[in-house]
Amino acid sequence: MSRRRKETLHELGLTPIWHRRANSALGESVPLILGSDQSVSKVNAAKEVSNDRETNDREAQISRMDWAQLKATVAGCIACPLCESRTQTVFGVGDEQANWLFIGEGPGAREDKTGEPFVGQAGKLLDNMLRSIQLRRGEEVYITNIVKCRPPNNRAPQPDEAEQCRPYLERQIVLIKPKLIVALGKVAAQNLLHSNENIGNLRGMLHSYADIPLIVTYHPAYLLRSLSDKAKAWEDLCFAKATMQSLLAQ
Structure with a gap:
């Protein structure tokens, strides 16, 4: 999307804009809305899963x-x-x-x-x-x-x-x-x-x-x-x- 088009959408109040980002911890792609509380929750949940796995791996090694x-x-x-x-x-x-x-x-x-x-x-x-x-x-x-x-x-x-x-x-x-x-x-x-x-x-x-x-x-x-x-x-x-x-x- 061009910069001019983004600026136009913003001026018309048609944002936030949808983006798709791979969630490696869950092994799938999930849609995220910029500024969305739900997207933040999904990111935090993914981080918790990743941290739990790292903790379990560390303890297993020790x-x-x-x-x-x-x-x-x-x-x-x-x-x-x-x-x-x-x-x-x-x-x-x-x-x-x-x-x-x-x-x-x-x-x-x-x-x-x-x-x-x-x-x-x-x-x-x-x-x-x-x-x-x-x-x-x-x-x-x-x-x-x-x-x-x-x-x-x-x-x-x-x-x-x-x-x-x-x-x-x-x-x-x-x-x-x-x-x-x-x-x-x-x-x-x-x-x-x-x-x-x-x-x-x-x-x-x-x-x-x-x-x-x-x-x-x-x-x-x-x-x-x-x-x-x-x-x-x-x-x-x-x-x-x-x-x-x-x-x-x-």
Whole structure:
């Protein structure tokens, strides 16, 4: 259609003009009216289908990875904006066939520099907590976080950030095959249990994640600020130890 004809139609109020565009996500051509709400809805629906397929493909690929592939993929991950400010990813550390799996919230500034979870004062306290139930970092214990990159200013990870890291954590759990998971802190507990309950309502009982027993306790960084709750954390650790003894006896 000539430019002059388009201008004439516009002046006569005979627009919008019909166009036909291929919708590759749906495998067919669909008519679109410029400025039509219906056309926008169709485009958005097509984008959602495409995004869902990409998400499913990504998760399927991750679910087949071995340790080396998973570590390399996490190291180069750009799935969410957290990658923009990190120094490096923090994958996890410990026995890759551990009975115990401890999961925290996310890396802090020290972890971002070293590439290892739970270092600094919080890490020292976690090591003391492990020793109190006759465990040691790296022996029968694996430690990781809900997200693998440090959130800015050590804030809690956003739901979409945790969702992008979820397939990595799920694959770690499948590869480790732990007998017991210990969620360290509210963020880890709520993400693993898909719950909005506060930590006071989640601790002191046995939960389950992917058919694996799970126990909730306080994050070591929180305990550094709230010494009065250390006694409760000790109760949780005793509960975890008794639970593991029962699991090993089965």
